[in-house]
Amino acid sequence: MKIIINIIITIAFLxxxxxxxxxxxxxxxxxxxPKVVTIKDLPADTGKKGKFxxxxxxxSTIVSNADSNSTKWDIGFAGTTIITNSGVRGPGNGGAIIxxxxxxxxxxxxxxxxxxxENSLTDLAIPTGSGNGWYxxxxxxxxxxxIAGRVLVIRTADGKYAKMQIVSxxxxxxxxxxxxxxxxxxxxxxxxxQPNGSRKFE
Amino acid sequence: MGNYRFYPQIxxxxxxxxxxxxxxxxxIETTSFLKIIVVDENSAPIPQTQIYLxxxxxxxxxxxxxxxxxxxxxxxxxxxxxxxxxxxTLDTVVSIDQNLDTNSFFVKLSPKNFKSKEVVxxxxxxxxxxxxxxxxxxxxxxxxxxxxxxxxxGEILKEFTSLMVIDxxxxxxxxxxxxxxPDYTLILINGEPLGNRTGEVFDISSFFIGNLSKIEIVRGxxxxxxxxxxxxxxxxxxTEEPNKPTDFTISGRYGSxxxxxxxxxxxxxxxxxxxxxxxxxxxxxxxGYKLNPNSVGKTxxxxxxxxxxxxxxxxxxxxxxxxxxxxSNFETxxxxxxxxTSTQSDTIKTKNDVKDINTSILYKNIxxxxxxxxxxxxxxxxxSNTKDHYLKNGDLFDSYFFEQNLHxxxxxxxxxxxxxxxxxxxxxxxxETAKSLSIAEGSRLNTQFYLYLQDDFYxxxxxxxxxxxxxxxxxxxxxxxxxxxxxxYELIPEVTLRGSFGTGFKAPTFEELYLDWTLSRxxxxxxxxxxxxxxxAKLKEQGQIAEFLISPxxxxxxxxxxxxxxxxxxxxxxxxxxxxxxxxxxxNVTNLIDFVPIAIKTNAQRxxxxxxxxxIFTQGLELTLEVNFLKYFRFSTSYQYLETGDLDVINRIxxxxxxxxxxxxxxxxxxxxxxxxxxxxPRNSGIFRMTYNNESLGLNTSITLNLxxxxxxxxxxxxxxxxxxxxxxxxxxxxxxxxxxxIFDKFSVNFTINNILDKKDRRMLSPTPGRTxxxxxxxxxxxx
Numbered sequence: 001m002k003i004i005i006n007i008i009i010t011i012a013f014l015x016x017x018x019x020x021x022x023x024x025x026x027x028x029x030x031x032x033x034p035k036v037v038t039i040k041d042l043p044a045d046t047g048k049k050g051k052f053x054x055x056x057x058x059x060s061t062i063v064s065n066a067d068s069n070s071t072k073w074d075i076g077f078a079g080t081t082i083i084t085n086s087g088v089r090g091p092g093n094g095g096a097i098i099x100x101x102x103x104x105x106x107x108x109x110x111x112x113x114x115x116x117x118e119n120s121l122t123d124l125a126i127p128t129g130s131g132n133g134w135y136x137x138x139x140x141x142x143x144x145x146x147i148a149g150r151v152l153v154i155r156t157a158d159g160k161y162a163k164m165q166i167v168s169x170x171x172x173x174x175x176x177x178x179x180x181x182x183x184x185x186x187x188x189x190x191x192x193x194q195p196n197g198s199r200k201f202e
Numbered sequence: 203m204g205n206y207r208f209y210p211q212i213x214x215x216x217x218x219x220x221x222x223x224x225x226x227x228x229x230i231e232t233t234s235f236l237k238i239i240v241v242d243e244n245s246a247p248i249p250q251t252q253i254y255l256x257x258x259x260x261x262x263x264x265x266x267x268x269x270x271x272x273x274x275x276x277x278x279x280x281x282x283x284x285x286x287x288x289x290x291t292l293d294t295v296v297s298i299d300q301n302l303d304t305n306s307f308f309v310k311l312s313p314k315n316f317k318s319k320e321v322v323x324x325x326x327x328x329x330x331x332x333x334x335x336x337x338x339x340x341x342x343x344x345x346x347x348x349x350x351x352x353x354x355x356g357e358i359l360k361e362f363t364s365l366m367v368i369d370x371x372x373x374x375x376x377x378x379x380x381x382x383x384p385d386y387t388l389i390l391i392n393g394e395p396l397g398n399r400t401g402e403v404f405d406i407s408s409f410f411i412g413n414l415s416k417i418e419i420v421r422g423x424x425x426x427x428x429x430x431x432x433x434x435x436x437x438x439x440x441t442e443e444p445n446k447p448t449d450f451t452i453s454g455r456y457g458s459x460x461x462x463x464x465x466x467x468x469x470x471x472x473x474x475x476x477x478x479x480x481x482x483x484x485x486x487x488x489x490g491y492k493l494n495p496n497s498v499g500k501t502x503x504x505x506x507x508x509x510x511x512x513x514x515x516x517x518x519x520x521x522x523x524x525x526x527x528x529x530s531n532f533e534t535x536x537x538x539x540x541x542x543t544s545t546q547s548d549t550i551k552t553k554n555d556v557k558d559i560n561t562s563i564l565y566k567n568i569x570x571x572x573x574x575x576x577x578x579x580x581x582x583x584x585x586s587n588t589k590d591h592y593l594k595n596g597d598l599f600d601s602y603f604f605e606q607n608l609h610x611x612x613x614x615x616x617x618x619x620x621x622x623x624x625x626x627x628x629x630x631x632x633x634e635t636a637k638s639l640s641i642a643e644g645s646r647l648n649t650q651f652y653l654y655l656q657d658d659f660y661x662x663x664x665x666x667x668x669x670x671x672x673x674x675x676x677x678x679x680x681x682x683x684x685x686x687x688x689x690x691y692e693l694i695p696e697v698t699l700r701g702s703f704g705t706g707f708k709a710p711t712f713e714e715l716y717l718d719w720t721l722s723r724x725x726x727x728x729x730x731x732x733x734x735x736x737x738x739a740k741l742k743e744q745g746q747i748a749e750f751l752i753s754p755x756x757x758x759x760x761x762x763x764x765x766x767x768x769x770x771x772x773x774x775x776x777x778x779x780x781x782x783x784x785x786x787x788x789x790n791v792t793n794l795i796d797f798v799p800i801a802i803k804t805n806a807q808r809x810x811x812x813x814x815x816x817x818i819f820t821q822g823l824e825l826t827l828e829v830n831f832l833k834y835f836r837f838s839t840s841y842q843y844l845e846t847g848d849l850d851v852i853n854r855i856x857x858x859x860x861x862x863x864x865x866x867x868x869x870x871x872x873x874x875x876x877x878x879x880x881x882x883x884p885r886n887s888g889i890f891r892m893t894y895n896n897e898s899l900g901l902n903t904s905i906t907l908n909l910x911x912x913x914x915x916x917x918x919x920x921x922x923x924x925x926x927x928x929x930x931x932x933x934x935x936x937x938x939x940x941x942x943x944x945i946f947d948k949f950s951v952n953f954t955i956n957n958i959l960d961k962k963d964r965r966m967l968s969p970t971p972g973r974t975x976x977x978x979x980x981x982x983x984x985x986x
Contacts, residue, residue: 048805101859103869122749129751130799138922139797139810145920149861149869165867176918176928190867 035192041171042187044077052076052083057154057162057193071157077187080135080144080169084125085157087118092157096125098133099151104165104190110153110199126152134166142179144169154191161199164191235304236272240264240284240311242695244663248286248311256281276300289313289695289777313695324418324438326658326668327393327427328616328626334698336668336688338421338769338785340826344414344442349895349902349942351455351952351978353465353484355389355439356407358417360968361906361938364824364840364887365419367406368967376406379421380787381820381844381883382434386708386765388424390438392527394562394580407968408533412453412465413482413511415442421824422787423706423767426670426686427628427654433706433765433791441513444469444478448985457954457976460489476517484509490537491971493964498549501969503537521568531558538593549593550600559583575615582608605637624658626670636712640719642733646712650676664692674707678715678732679762682707701770707762714760714795714812726807728797731760734811738801741809748804757800761814765791771824781828788821790849817849818880834896841888846879851923862919862926878914878924882967884933886911900944908936915965931965952978 037060045051054063054073063073071092076083085092095115099107116125130137134152135144146166154162170177171186192201240251247268254261255272257280264270274280277298284292289311298305320332322339332339342362352358356367359377366378376384389396389406396409417439424432448470455463465484472478486509490502511529518524535554540547560582568574584606590599612630619625630652637645656670667689674682686704693699710731717730718737729737738754741747771785794816801809822844829837854860858871886909893904914924915931924930937958944950953976960973 050804101861101871105868128749128802132751136920136922137799137808138917139799141916143917143920145917145922146863147861148863148919148921149871151869165869167867176916 036190037193038167038188038190040173040188042077042189044185044187045079046183046185048079050078052078052081057156057191058160058195074156074162075154075164079185080133080137081124081128082126082134082152083118084154086125086155088120089118090157093155093159094125094157095155097153098126099153101149102151103149104151104163107151107153107163108200108202110155110161110163110194110201112199115153115155135169143177144184145177156193160194160197161201162191162193163201164189232275233273234276234298234300234302236274236280236298237304237306238264238270238272238309239307240268240286240309242289242311242313245310248289248695250286251289251311252283252285254283254285256283284309284311286311322418323393323440324390324436325420325424326626326656326670327614327628328624328656328658330658334664334666334690334692334700334773336666336690336700337702338700338771338783338787338824340419340421340783342417342419344416347414348950349893349904349952350940351453351942351954351980352976353410353412353414353463354407355409355411355417355437356405356968359406359437360889360908360936362840362889362891363419364842364889366882366884366887366910366967368882377437378882379434380789380824381822381846381880382765382789382791385431386433386435386706386791388428388432388436390436391529392441392562393438394560395582396439408486408505408507410463410465410484410486410507410509411439411441412451412484413441413467413480414439416440421785422702422769423684423686423704423765423789425682425684425706426672426704427656429650429652429672429674429682429684430707430709430762433708433763433767434789441482441511442469442480443513443515444471444480446984446986447471448983450983451980453978453980455952455976455978458974459491459971460487461974461976462487478515480511480513482509482511493962493969493971499537499539501964502971503535505533505535507531507533523566525562525564525566527560527562527564529558529560532556533558541599548599550590551593552588552590554586554588556587557583557585571618573615573617575613578610578612578614580608580610580612582606584608602640603638604640607635609633622660626654626656626658628652628654636716640717641712642716642718642730642736646716648677648712650674666690676709679709679760682762696775698773699770700772701768703768704766706765706767709762710760710795710812725803725805726810727803728810729800731757731812734800738809741801741803746803746805747809748802750801752798752800754800757811757813760795760812761793763791763793763795763814765789779830781826783824783826785824786822787824788819790817790819792817794818815850818847819849820844820846820880820883834894836891836893836895838891838893839888841886844883844885844887846883847877848880848923852877860921860923860925862921872921872923872925876925878930881914881916881924884910884913884967886933900950902940902942904940906938906940908938910934910967913967931963934961934963934966935959936961936970948982950980950982952976952980954978 039060042053044053051065054068054076056063056072057074069091071085073085074094083089084094084096086094095117097111097115118125127133134146134150136147137144152164154164156162166187166189167173168188169184171183173188174182194201238253240248242248249264249266249268251264252261253270257277258274262270262272278300279295279297281295292311296307321329322332322341323329325335325337325339342358347358350361359365360367368376368378368384377387378384379387419437421435424436428436450468452466463486467482469480470478486507488505490500490504493501509531513527516524533556537552539550539552541550562578562580564576564578566576586604588602591597592599610630610632612628614626614628616624616626632650634648635645652672652674654672659667670686672684684705684707688702690698690700713730715730715732717728718733720727734754734757767789769785769787773783775781793814795812796815797810798813799808799810803809822842825841827839851860855872855874855877860872861869862872863869888909890907891904895902911933912930914929916929918928919926939955939958941953942950956974957970957972962972
């Protein structure tokens with residue numbers, strides 16, 4: 001009997017959610033949101049040498065590793081690790097916050113406080129490990145995927161703000177991913193950079 | 203089955219109750235009364251029994267007291283027929299005492315059920331009648347299997363049950379019962395475990411049992427008598443004992459993809475039954491096949507397999523018996539795969555040799571009608587050796603071995619302490635050794651002690667209550683108590699209600715506890731939980747740890763996976779025409795063991811271990827229906843409706859913490875309606891079988907349709923849960939045809955077409971090469 005009741009409850013639940021589905025569908029971003037920049041296949045230490053690919057938001061440029069001890073870069077990528085220009089990693093005023101369970105396009109403003117910095121080589125602004133930071137690792141299929149609903153808000157080396165969504169970790173953003181034929185350590189991501197120093201993204 | 207003179211007192215009472223009393227005195231000279239009471243085996247009245255009096259060509263019905271009173275002319279004898287659904291029809295001639303005004307008869311009808319006397323052993327570890335069994339038990343008999351002429355366990359289950367046979371030659375192959383993974387079902391042969399190997403795939407489709415007499419399938423948890431791994435169910439293969447002076451069978455089968463199967467089975471009874479023996483030998487080979495013609499490796503590898511199973515029986519006295527059984531299985535698998543490094547790719551030839559040798563000795567003694575006991579020993583040796591070589595120069599690429607030894611002694615006593623209670627007590631001790639390069643320090647020894655107690659109680663004739671409890675003390679995990687309660691109630695002879703509640707557990711495997719393994723060319727590592735401190739210390743010393751994802755000190759000891767389950771249902775049988783069974787079930791499994799990364803190495807690869815994390819449920823219903831019609835036809839169906847889910851995922855979805863992303867990059871919460879539960883679980887699955895069986899012609903032909911609705915295959919959108927239409931594999935239908943005919947008395951032939959619709963998809967639960975044909979010829983010699 002309990003099973004039947006459970007089934008009925010489940011069906012009722014499903015019906016409820018099915019009805020509300022339309023309301024929850026995201027709306028298209030309005031055209032006055034400027035500069036959603038998409039970067040495709042940024043290599044992130046593909047040779048597994050522990051070398052970060054450094055990146056600057058303001059002009060979407062890769063910065064040479066020779067400039068790692070400068071404020072010319074905002075974030076760096078190596079494997080699944082993403083660093084900011086702060087703390088032990090760089091002289092900048094960088095930092096990061098991971099927003100959870102939000103949509104990238106709905107984030108209108110960077111938080112005022114709560115930014116984490118690179119405290120040490122193991123205590124990072126963006127935590128590593130499956131489920132801790134931006135990605136989920138599937139031990140059965142060995143696929144690394146960005147976690148939906150997580151938005152990285154980055155404070156740049158010069159204290160400005162950018163919001164960022166990781167789209168893919170695999171070259172060419174393939175669907176579905178086959179870890180045995182597709183190449184990992186290639187970031188596709190989109191971001192919005194606010195050059196005027198405010199925390200607003202629109 | 204005879205007629206009985208009725209007890210005068212009851213007769214008098216019934217007589218007074220009779221409405222035809224008033225008319226009685228008027229016709230006293232020419233007519234007399236006939237009083238008939240119809241009862242069942244337990245002397246309970248059977249109402250609505252049809253009584254046909256041939257002499258006067260008339261039909262009468264019994265009332266709710268099983269009684270009828272008939273006024274008839276004074277004959278000296280009467281020819282009568284008693285008919286009632288669910289009972290054997292009784293034809294009889296009774297003599298009438300013409301001096302009496304009233305003749306009384308007490309008629310007993312025996313219940314009719316075509317499997318009524320079938321005895322099953324698996325659910326209780328005692329002989330118990332299948333009918334009205336409180337647990338969901340199902341049997342597949344040799345008589346049903348013979349006409350399809352395949353003796354692979356996987357093929358038999360696919361042909362006769364709605365169970366999900368998953369054999370994709372990867373870990374996790376086997377049979378999924380009630381939506382739970384294959385390693386939650388215990389597979390036994392004559393009560394001894396099979397395929398319970400640590401880290402090894404037990405491939406039920408290449409397991410051949412030409413010497414079987416039947417397969418018993420019990421669903422629901424049975425850890426209360428079997429201990430670990432009996433969460434979802436127990437499948438017990440029972441071999442045939444010699445019962446004729448000589449019985450010899452030889453059979454050959456040839457089929458598509460160069461698949462041969464040859465077996466012989468010799469059974470002999472010697473010294474007028476004091477000694478008997480059976481010798482079964484099976485050879486199977488297949489050249490395998492590829493589903494993707496461009497792939498280097500085969501979907502199913504090249505396999506060569508030899509099986510020998512011999513049993514000896516010695517009836518020492520009328521009440522004591524010794525049985526010795528020896529079973530060995532040798533198998534070689536060959537395949538190829540591609541290995542890639544950053545500079546080149548190579549083809550690797552892989553060869554896997556498996557040896558499996560089991561011996562058991564059983565001594566059984568019936569002391570008196572209140573007590574019997576048995577004593578068994580079981581020894582098992584298992585080894586698996588894999589050697590991988592480069593195809594181009596034959597150099598060794600990789601090798602792996604695993605070896606396991608198991609010794610068990612067990613004692614079981616059954617006794618009747620007082621009326622209607624049948625009590626079973628068992629105790630056992632077992633040691634298990636595993637050796638492998640990938641086990642920390644090379645080898646491990648485990649010991650286990652257990653006790654179990656069961657009471658099979660009949661408070662009333664139609665009410666049966668079974669309670670059981672098992673205690674397991676193991677060197678690897680905390681003590682386990684596993685209780686179970688099962689009840690059946692026979693409402694009317696045609697309808698039985700039943701239900702059970704029980705708990706089950708699955709012990710952590712050797713791997714989960716002691717693995718020390720690094721994939722040599724890639725460099726990622728997996729440690730068993732008990733080895734984590736040492737393994738991490740070793741890597742740290744070697745400077746291989748870049749960072750910890752979780753502190754290695756915070757990893758808790760591994761607990762067994764636990765389940766709490768209940769089921770209920772009913773059986774309905776209307777004589778041998780229709781039989782149907784329904785079972786509703788719900789299983790809650792907690793402490794599921796899963797892989798977790800604990801650290802990242804300097805080579806950027808991860809270190810993994812295991813942890814108790816998930817909580818899942820499975821629920822649904824199982825339906826069996828058998829209809830016999832037009833004398834030779836039988837339609838049978840088994841259907842399963844299944845819902846599954848991860849309770850933690852459901853909680854995250856409900857609190858809108860589980861997100862998904864669409865193709866345009868928009869993120870939103872996953873809706874509960876989108877969550878599809880666990881992967882590889884079709885919501886609907888069923889088989890439909892139509893058989894034509896004409897014994898006088900020796901002809902048996904059948905078609906079977908095996909249906910699966912679509913099911914989650916793999917995660918695509920990256921949140922590791924089933925919540926997107928792209929993540930499903932399509933449902934499918936497999937249609938099989940069998941034709942079986944006996945010829946020239948001793949021969950029989952079978953022609954089979956499997957997968958007539960030629961369905962191919964590598965995502966299928968049990969992939970097939972498409973349509974295949976096979977032909978079998980059997981010779982059977984019996985000396986009566």
